Amino acid sequence: MTILEDAYREALASGGKESFVRTLEITCPAWPASVLICNGFKDRVCGTEDGRLLTFIAANIGIALPQKNNKGNQALAFAIDNTTGEVQHKADQALDSNARVTATYRVYLASDLSTPCERPYRMSVDSDSFQENLANLQCGFFDLIGTSWPRVFYTARFVPGLVYL
Template identity: 50%
Template sequence: MTILERVYASGGPEVIIPTLELTCDAWDEPILICAGFEDQTVVDENGVTKTFIAAGIDVALPKKGNTGNQTLTFAIDNITGAAQRQIDAALEAEERVTLIYRTYLSSDLNGPAEPPYRMTVLGGTMTGTQVQIEAGYFDLINTAWPRDLYTTTFAPGLKYL
């Protein structure tokens, strides 16, 4: 049993710290947010040290099942106008926004407690000082099968059918 499994099962002196990293090619630097009241300096899975700004974060993970819906919802409180300007810049440039969700334990900030989730932001709403972001990490329902497209360029013999 890992420390993270023990914390989920029975608690302990450790605290789980969820973090969000939002990146986009239209931005100069990513948005780094962590849950809690204190900013956290952590090391990511690549060994890069990052400082996350404390904010109120709520994460709604999807139910486990065979529905194919793998959309996660994140609510972030106390968002300033700077975040709104970055969101507007991403919309204007029509660039993809990527979200990385990591969990750390307060006893070990030298690496994530579990592998990070890399997702694409699908949408979101902003009301007052709160932002709700919807992100998905695999769209099973809209995945083409077979994944390779058989065209005359890929398979020249098709033009004789």
């Protein structure tokens, strides 16, 4: 049995010693630095899968994991505390510059913050909404329905002979 399986078993049982630290790294080319937040009441310094050390700021975040169905797209929903209005300010900056916002979701064991205990999820932020002191972010993994086929478009630049058709 792996360490992760043991941690899940302990977390489900009453009085388990192990807990999970869930982190969210939100990046955009329009921002000078990434937004780094984690659940809980204290800031955490965590290592990433590529060897970086990041300081995540403690915040009240809620996470709704994707449904397991056959719709063709998977999405995660994050609810983030927006009391200071920083989330809305960052969203406005990204919208003004027409830049893509990406999110990376990582899960750590509280006893080992050196690397994530699961493979990180990298997603695009599809939409946001703001209600009072709460910001809701909808993030998508893979949009199978919106994916074009064939993946390579045959244009005059790619296939010069098309000009003569």
